[in-house]
Amino acid sequence: MLEPYDDGTAEKIRHLIQTLDIANVLTEPLARSIDALLRVTAADIGSEAASVLIRDGDAGDLRFLSAIGTVSERLAGIRIPAGKGIAGFVMSSGQPIAVANVEEQSAFYPEVDKATGYSTEMILATPLRHSSEIIGVLEYINRAGDGPKTPFTPDEMDRAGRFAEAIASLVNAYESAKLFRDLDSHFIDSRGDFALEEIRQWVTELRTGAEHREMMELAVMLRELSGRGESERHLVRSVLEALLRYTDNRNSSSFLSLDDLS
């Protein structure tokens, strides 16, 4: 068994980790992949701009996670309240829709255009799903090029739905990585002490999607319980195993398999 360091080595390693910025090692490749996929898929759909909005808090608000197009940088940080605008509707309803403003010039959710100076004439929006949760919205905006501004077609809507599956997996990975990154920085800041109370407080205040936050809460709880001693670890393990068996059984005995219906 290794002897505990007593010459400040632990402190040095901690410092090294901070310097390496391990946080961005986790999240940046994912963020870049999301951007790259947005670019490739927007070219396929034939749209001028595209963006990924993700859920911000439990009420269904959205914020821009990633965007490509002329005003993409101005979108960062803009939030759309729950149920507002096309994106808000798609988020709340889970229904993909395409809207074309072919007759007149007036904005959709004017706040976004006001903030960016962009003129939205056409939107194709489809939900981003992870498991049974809607975690955000994928939007393709305006027709690219100087040709006729033909509305987005049903075929493009179907393709956008398939792109959304790929992008949703990346968004989910990004969100999970970001949580672990932020948790990691909390551990470092608290100089190695597991300030569980503080971490728990931090987790409850996160404005991330419920499924990510709950996963983090579980992880923190498990960390706390397993630190209390061997008998507690055994107890937690047997309770969790029983729970797993129960949910396995419940799923397999469902009278109606949804897979048959899709």
Next chain:
Amino acid sequence: MTAVSGIEEVGNATRTTFFQLDDDWRQATGKDVSIAVIDSGIDTSHPELAGKVVDSVEARVDHKKVVFVPSDSGDSAGHGTACAGIITRIAPDAKLYSIKVLGAGGIGDGLAFLAGLEWAIKQRYRVINLSLGTTKPQFFAPLHDLLDRAYQAGCIVVAAANNLPQPSFPSVFSSSLISVIKSEETDPLNFGFRYGEVIELTAPGVNVRTAWPGGGFRNLTGNSFACPHIVGVIALLLEKHPDFTPFHVKSALYSIAQENLDNIRSESARSSSEGAAGRPTQ
């Protein structure tokens, strides 16, 4: 005249019957048929919708319960107004009731949507336009229960299908509601019925021009715009046959769709035979 098949209860047994559906419903306007639009609200000041929306309510949370209060906040997303515009073009004299569950704020989406459906059933609106859905398994059972209650109360629930990889509720509950998927058809009365499929009806849903908040119009694509087309058609049927149950309505839609299909087939047979007759011979 359309022959509609049905089942009649005779004592403890059932027997198959047929009834004749006059074509007069095609001239109907949906007069006095109440239609609930559970959505993002309706812009009642839109010229196309003036005087058509009888009442607007929106979901609020009061002591941890969802309640419905009178609403004057209009439409937060545009979708509800778009659906209302489609319905009134087909059934201009129908009475619309806006139940705003989106953009009301502070309520989990699925919960507000369930509460809105329950509210509509309690008010006994004859037709319920439901362009919303959920994929969350925890809503499966409560939605199933509500739809059964709607069926028993004689409320006809029409839901937009969700053509995503995952099934969404309630559109997969094919027994107690009518679910609709978009087609490229433009004539609202020329809808299709796909018996045996989970999503049974097809209706116009591609590039549909309809009302948009602020007095304008938009061209819209999506299953959620196919749904109000069928709602409008049902309003026409119910004006002429106010005693129709959800079962009658579904049977009538099935028979009309069969007739539509027959017309398309005979039309194309006629045009191909005319084409053959007109072909120059050597």
